[in-house]
Amino acid sequence: MKKRSAWFRLMLATVASTPLLFGQNAGADPSGTVEVITSDQKVNYQGEGRHFEITGNNDEVTIAGNCSKVEVLGHNNKITLDAVGIIQLVGDNNLVTYRQGLNGAHPKIETAGENNQVVPPKE
Numbered sequence: 001m002k003k004r005s006a007w008f009r010l011m012l013a014t015v016a017s018t019p020l021l022f023g024q025n026a027g028a029d030p031s032g033t034v035e036v037i038t039s040d041q042k043v044n045y046q047g048e049g050r051h052f053e054i055t056g057n058n059d060e061v062t063i064a065g066n067c068s069k070v071e072v073l074g075h076n077n078k079i080t081l082d083a084v085g086i087i088q089l090v091g092d093n094n095l096v097t098y099r100q101g102l103n104g105a106h107p108k109i110e111t112a113g114e115n116n117q118v119v120p121p122k123e
Contacts, residue, residue: 032068036061039074047082054079066102089116 032050036043039056047065054061055073062080063070069086072079072094081087081098089096089111097119101107109118 047084068102070096072096086110087118089113089118092116095119 032048034045034050034052036045036052036054037056038059040058041056042060044062044064045052047063047067049066049068051069051071052063052067053071053073054077056077057074058076059074060078060080064082066083067081067085069088070079070081070084071088071090073090075091075093077091077094079094079096081096083100083102084098084107085102086108087096087098087110090113092113093115094113095117098107099121106120111118
């Protein structure tokens, strides 16, 4: 699978905000990366230790189980995770909540944009 720059995927998220053009699309490659390209949708996935690239706007995405990495590119997304190793956010007004990090550690968190929030579990 080709590696795409964060800017390219952010631009794709903006274009993908037209559901008539893209609707919901999810594909996995052999390396365990799942691409989720959707806007204005509510979707659920099983983590199965995979890396998720979520590109879109105004989505509600729930991933049950373990995720090695979750990348979110777009705006106004609500992402709910069970367990995750790395969280990356590019865009504005994204909210990610997670129950725990992998192997008892806190996930590595990187954000770019405005008003992005990552909410850890309540202790």
